[in-house]
């Protein structure tokens with residue numbers, strides 16, 4: 001099966017690198033930058049939990065050859081880049097190419113379906129965490145199960161089953177779920193709880209739980225998110241969601257620098273509109289108040305829109 005991954009950041013590299021190391025036919029698709037050049041020249045380096053390093057030969061392409069066959073296009077861009085990047089692949093994919101988004105947040109599959117109305121588009125989530133530390137090098141710092149939604153159409157469903165098995169064999173345990181909405185929301189609870197708070201405090205996921213205030217904030221954010229999820233028809237219990245987020249933050253993803261923290265550190269646009277901002281938007285639709293998520297989203301927007309004015313540590317004499 002031929003796999004193309006859109007993106008060459010932390011999760012595209014982690015997933016693509018693991019699949020390649022496991023013998024799969026996989027390439028990444030991304031514009032040229034110094035990180036992409038490093039991968040194409042020297043291979044990708046994945047630094048694992050025990051600090052062991054795996055070096056994997058991986059190709060990042062900037063275009064597809066005419067008539068090239070792609071069985072699965074896995075989208076691992078940041079949500080706000082979907083339209084700009086994926087529209088370049090319009091007309092280059094066969095109708096049988098199954099498009100899988102394992103991005104965080106809500107609404108990604110809907111955006112992609114509008115760009116590729118003839119293709120099957122499926123959502124899923126990643127249980128792992130990683131960050132790009134240097135050009136060509138990623139830190140693998142989060143572990144968990146991946147989930148993929150399923151579809152009725154037989155050929156696409158078979159491809160998804162095969163893809164899930166490939167990911168599992170490659171060391172990223174992946175299950176196919178009949179309830180894709182639950183899959184997306186269960187991941188959204190985690191991202192709502194950790195991403196903006198870690199970006200604002202510049203802490204790793206687990207470190208926001210060093211204080212009672214951090215834990216209280218996590219409970220407040222997820223309680224609002226659960227009310228909105230229920231209004232959207234997703235079964236969820238606020239206490240259970242908070243406990244699972246706390247467990248993950250203390251164990252599975254504690255050492256990870258969240259994807260939003262990385263965006264803030266690199267002065268880039270974040271996914272706030274599809275995470276806390278998305279919860280606020282859906283809350284309004286259902287008449288549900290979400291003041292904590294709204295405040296977090298507002299703070300991130302203030303940072304994002306004022307990078308040029310930011311006061312950095314380096315400007316202060318120690």
Ligand SMILES: NC(=O)C1=CN([C@@H]2O[C@H](COP(=O)(O)OP(=O)(O)OC[C@H]3O[C@@H](n4cnc5c(N)ncnc54)[C@H](OP(=O)(O)O)[C@@H]3O)[C@@H](O)[C@H]2O)C=CC1
Pocket residue numbers: 007008009010011012030031032033076077078079080081084085102103104105126127128129130131132142256257258259271
């Ligand atoms: N990091 C993590 O631990 C996890 C992340 N996720 C999710 O996975 C997805 C990918 O995240 P992650 O790998 O961290 O992101 P990164 O920021 O590391 O990588 C994003 C990639 O998208 C490309 N891209 C972004 N904006 C544009 C643009 N405007 N035009 C062209 N290319 C663009 C970047 O290329 P360029 O640098 O050239 O802009 C880069 O290759 C997100 O939805 C994230 O929420 C899910 C689980 C864990």
Ligand SMILES: CC(C)(CO)C(=O)C(=O)O
Pocket residue numbers: 104127128129130142190191194195205253256257258259260
């Ligand atoms: C791994 C996790 C849950 C938190 O770091 C994440 O999805 C992200 O960083 O976006």
